Amino acid sequence: MTAASDAIRAQVTDLMPGIRRDLEDLVRIESVSADPARAAEVQRSAEAVAELLRAERFASVDIVSADGGAPAVIAHKPGPDGAPTVLLYAHHDVQPENDHADWDSPPFEPTERGERLYARGAADDKAGIAAHLGALRVFGDDLPVSVTMFIEGEEEVGSDTLPALLAQHQEALRADVIVIADSGNWDIGEPALTTSLRGLVRVDVEVRTLTHAVHSGMWGGLVPDGIMALTRLLSSLYDDEGALAIEGLHSGPAADVEYPEVRLRAESGAAPGVDWIGRGPVVERLWTQPALTITGLDAPRVDGASNTLTPAARARLSLRVAPGDTTENALARLTAHLEQHVPWGAGLTVTTVDTGEATSIEATGPAYDAARAAFTEAWDGTEPVDMGVGGSIPFIAEFLEAFPEASVLVTGVEDPDTRAHGANEGLHLAEFEKVVLAEAFLLRNLGAL
Template sequence: MTETRTDVQPAREPAGAHADATTLEQLRAAVEAGFPLTIADLTRLVRIPSVSWGAFDHEHVATSAESVAELVRGLGVFDEVHIRRARIGEGDELGQPAVVARRAARNGRPTVLLYAHHDVQPPGRDEDWESAPFEPTLRGDRLYGRGAADDKAGVMSHVAAVRALVEVAGADLDLGIALFIEGEEEFGSRSFANFLRDQRDLLEADAIVVADSNNWDVDTPALTVALRGNVTFRLTVTTLDHASHSGMFGGAVPDAMLATVRLLDTLWDADGAVAVEGLRSAGLTTPEYDEAQLRAETGLLDGVAPIGRGSILSRIWAQPSITVTGVDAPSVANASNTLLPSVAVRLSARIAPGQDAAEAFEALRDHLVAHAPFGARIEIDDVDTGQPFLVDTSGWAVAEAKAAMTEAWGREPVDIGVGGSIPFIAELIEEFPSAQILVTGVEDPDSRAHSPNESLHLGVFRRAVLAEAAFLARLEARTGE
């Protein structure tokens, strides 16, 4: 098996001098004084059900964009603020509204692009939530609600960090700041590439902060340096041209459900590791992380064993995985004694850093075709791919970010990989190849993004805002490369 090698491990002391202690304490005081307003603004955003998926009312996404634009205009530092859309692919359909803003750099200062997204995942079933998904609710030190962490807290981390910087340094900054708050990240960022090209003059920057990831725990910051890519598609398995009575013909002809179950089972070895030839792993050195921590963070039931091989974090960060995320078949309540002619499933594969997503899709397609049982007919469509990502950690922006995190959190950050995907980062790199990419976040292992009872830890959020404000202050003081 071919491996791509890199290290993902606790960070060393960042290079460069520490930020001025007085400035840091002023920023800390500004973040603290502004925190009630920051939380109030966040709760207003969480109340907007801005689900960008096709089956939902997109007027809410438009309302969310307007609300974000109002917050950005209220900062008083941007030369221009716009709500804009871009075409999806080559057609005429437009993507969801995004907020873009820019202030020009002066006197040799760099420009930083701050990215987050204001759309959210569907809430799922209300009964799975302890409180209503779009009614932000404070319980203990966590704020619950859909988007409270992913990623409206990311939006507010940018807003609050700029507010604190302006409070300390004034609005007449030399630092160039661009802002891009996307409106369709949770629905595949379908217009993203066109949007970057259309708005290139507004978005071009020396460093890009993507506030859409995780921290090591509630007390330890992290910089994400490795992300898996993704391949998703619909697989349809057909064995009959019409349904038949299962009692009359069962046992003689293969129904589509039987063929689908047998075919899906070929995707994994007996221990749950992926068994598709051509899907590769990356050789990442990972921090300590034991099974007890895995169980605590995932809710893995007693007696249910983890799957896969190698260190636990290597399975999540550096190896491929395949998940069946949906099945089109009769529900149990509506089941009849019928041989199904056709079954469709949604497959979601995560691709290790270092492997091309198109290559991975070909490996999956070839495997499914080759392993179709009973001569079943296989159809694959609705394909979506996203490239994995490895960060170059040698640049000045990473050093400045790690120093700011250390100052704000009181602990050095950990370089982490993430099992999830942020496919648009590859498009950012393609459009802005000289920009340095920083993937940060406001989440912690118990934020439960995309799940019921999603939440934001307020202590993590406060420290993340201060870290970004300290990073911006460092860039405001920076000249040259």
């Protein structure tokens, strides 16, 4: 460890109280992009981010949008002549907080308990913004690289207008290296680079067997009801081991990473006695195999249900698409399976809700070497894991398509107990400091390439 590295470490430690104050101020803004009633809060959040960047003496700071989408912030600060340009991405919008009763403290009032700071957006992804700011503050106006900040405002609702933003501002966003701070680390004390993410296909499936409800005593045993037909169709999607029975979906290998049973049980929240489903190594089932979840059902409620045959029932299916597959293929294969297995001549309607492509990153080359060295140094000799993520961040594929020559590094502040999108979302404060330190080391390393 060099004296220069020690100086960066000491500076990050000195900067952390201010970084945390800025993070807490951002968290108090209820920038829920899914809630039209809080559109003004999303705008206020973008303006707060812009003010933070102006305070860091960025040469240009603009709040932009495209196709009526939510506001994003684009800012640029030049580095030395000939130095690479690094694009730092995060998003300032957050998920809905849902029922406040599920939270142990108010969701938009940052609260420290134990080793964590709890609030909606404390990790996902306002901590990503704060981590970028912290790394930049280490260098002040003496940046080792040129930096473009791109802070999006609608990631939590699917980034629908991101392709238009990338097209409209392509030159302003062009970079040699793109750092996307919207993922996480393998565990507390074990950093990671995310190198694959599954894609997403969501569909609504309706099965209809009757034109109207009829008495179950008079017609039961002859006419199938909608719920019966739907459940039979849904069960055809899985084999007896719980593996997907849809033909033609891609699967692939995953990194050779051990995921101990005790940790799996603790982090998944699986009830005692529940068996795992599927086949193959655990991390393949979680990262590089397709998976299908039934996330919603429309059918009569148990309370107040009448003694009739239900004419129709509907389900929302969330199909995670393995890296190497396409949403076009996955949607076609899923639809074909449903059409082939709908029982008893029932009517079937399949409606696409949304899609997002999977991502697979070939994480080799000088930028990735610089990142691995930075992470190893920040975590005191612990090398980063090349990690897959079972969830989907479709916009990463859009960055790869828009800037094919750039090296895309997917990092973040989350850990297995962050609970992003859920109640009691929390940021591990000691790990957050390491994330800031790692990014400062990364910018230094990239400037030396």
